Amino acid sequence: MLRWQRANRLIKAAIDNEESDPVRTAKRIDNLPPYLFAEIDRKKEAKQAQGIDVISLGIGDPDMPTPQRIVDAMAKAITVPRNHQYPAYAGSKAYREASAEWVRRRFGVELDPASEVLALIGSKEGIAHLFPAFVDVGEYTLVPGVGYPVYHTGGILVGGLTHWMPMNDSNDWLADFESTPADVLAKAKMMFISYPNNPSSAIAPVEYFDRAIAFARKHDLLLVHDNAYSEIGFDGYTPPSLLERPGAKDVAIELFSCSKAYNMTGWRVAFAAGNAEAIKALGTVKSNIDSGIFTAVQDAAIEAMLGPQDDVVQMSAIYQRRRDLVMDTLGSIGLSAREPKGTIYVWAKIPDGYTSAEYAGLVLDKAGVIVAPGNSYGPDGEGYIRISLATPDDRLVAALQRIKTDL
Numbered sequence: 162m163l164r165w166q167r168a169n170r171l172i173k174a175a176i177d178n179e180e181s182d183p184v185r186t187a188k189r190i191d192n193l194p195p196y197l198f199a200e201i202d203r204k205k206e207a208k209q210a211q212g213i214d215v216i217s218l219g220i221g222d223p224d225m226p227t228p229q230r231i232v233d234a235m236a237k238a239i240t241v242p243r244n245h246q247y248p249a250y251a252g253s254k255a256y257r258e259a260s261a262e263w264v265r266r267r268f269g270v271e272l273d274p275a276s277e278v279l280a281l282i283g284s285k286e287g288i289a290h291l292f293p294a295f296v297d298v299g300e301y302t303l304v305p306g307v308g309y310p311v312y313h314t315g316g317i318l319v320g321g322l323t324h325w326m327p328m329n330d331s332n333d334w335l336a337d338f339e340s341t342p343a344d345v346l347a348k349a350k351m352m353f354i355s356y357p358n359n360p361s362s363a364i365a366p367v368e369y370f371d372r373a374i375a376f377a378r379k380h381d382l383l384l385v386h387d388n389a390y391s392e393i394g395f396d397g398y399t400p401p402s403l404l405e406r407p408g409a410k411d412v413a414i415e416l417f418s419c420s421k422a423y424n425m426t427g428w429r430v431a432f433a434a435g436n437a438e439a440i441k442a443l444g445t446v447k448s449n450i451d452s453g454i455f456t457a458v459q460d461a462a463i464e465a466m467l468g469p470q471d472d473v474v475q476m477s478a479i480y481q482r483r484r485d486l487v488m489d490t491l492g493s494i495g496l497s498a499r500e501p502k503g504t505i506y507v508w509a510k511i512p513d514g515y516t517s518a519e520y521a522g523l524v525l526d527k528a529g530v531i532v533a534p535g536n537s538y539g540p541d542g543e544g545y546i547r548i549s550l551a552t553p554d555d556r557l558v559a560a561l562q563r564i565k566t567d568l
């Protein structure tokens with residue numbers, strides 16, 4: 162080959178190379194909003210880089226450690242060689258039995274551990290994988306007007322559509338499924354509800370659960386109750402399970418998690434319970450994607466669920482005290498909120514004249530405090546911010562004081 166021919170070839174290859182784009186992401190990635198908590202972390206780091214002592218009331222990650230009895234169970238389980246091998250896909254027999262036993266003790270509901278319980282790598286994972294199990298391209302999921310972001314983004318990832326169920330102060334933050342238009346219902350497969358609710362902290366009367374079950378039955382929907390805050394109740398309130406209600410298992414599954422109940426967010430351990438067909442479908446998706454939860458973690462979770470529950474009671478008392486701290490101060494900083502009976506959040510209405518994002522931005526810029534803008538949880542969150550109680554009392558008081566004086 163002549164020298165000029167070779168040179169031409171090299172130039173052409175370089176141009177081709179420049180124009181080629183081997184890393185072409187799927188369009189569904191472009192449709193995803195930035196993940197809320199990753200965004201909050203980014204803002205926090207930027208402020209900290211400026212030397213500002215940022216106090217985060219943004220993320221719902223318990224500040225208290227996992228109870229010692231659970232850590233001890235893990236320390237023991239980690240030395241067992243069998244636990245070093247692949248875990249069982251659906252969760253170990255012992256873990257599924259313990260989950261069923263926990264549900265029986267806590268709610269008086271009987272479950273078959275073999276067919277009605279499935280271990281999850283945190284309930285987030287379960288929520289996300291319900292979409293490939295139940296929603297085809299162009300089909301709807303009924304999603305609360307404010308809620309855990311994955312109810313919406315999980316749909317985007319499979320080419321599904323979201324119908325936001327209206328949820329606001331006038332309907333006591335009980336997602337209004339009954340107003341869903343007929344054309345949406347004709348293409349809907351699944352409906353999420355979650356009480357005690359993140360972010361609004363609302364609780365649901367059991368009659369609401371009954372209506373949701375009847376609605377799901379009438380319209381052939383899988384009803385998913387995300388009960389991530391089942392163990393955090395205030396003023397004597399103990400959150401119920403949807404599975405306690407008649408007919409629930411015909412149409413519903415419920416998600417329970419060790420994350421908030423036992424300060425185990427980092428351990429990634431939860432379970433789904435309820436309708437056997439739905440549990441099987443979710444298990445089928447999962448067995449093609451993940452290989453279960455480290456069995457030692459499952460052993461620790463067994464201790465969490467079946468050991469003495471005094472730590473759970475103490476945790477609720479701490480969050481209740483922090484709730485009171487926030488409620489006592491809110492008025493003096495121009496915010497208002499309903500008094501939460503559960504969860505680890507206060508859902509506060511912001512003063513007129515700001516959007517949620519503007520107000521959260523102001524709080525960060527002027528006071529160095531992070532709060533979560535309500536609109537990040539869905540369209541009905543505009544006009545609100547979420548204040549997390551997962552912060553030590555002194556930092557919580559300092560944050561509120563700063564907002565009061567600096568804004």
Ligand SMILES: Cc1ncc(COP(=O)(O)O)c(C=O)c1O
Pocket residue numbers: 221282283284285286309355359387389418419420426430431
């Ligand atoms: C309502 C709700 N569901 C699910 C999750 C995810 O929890 P997990 O740690 O079990 O994945 C959260 C976490 O904050 C939540 O608030």
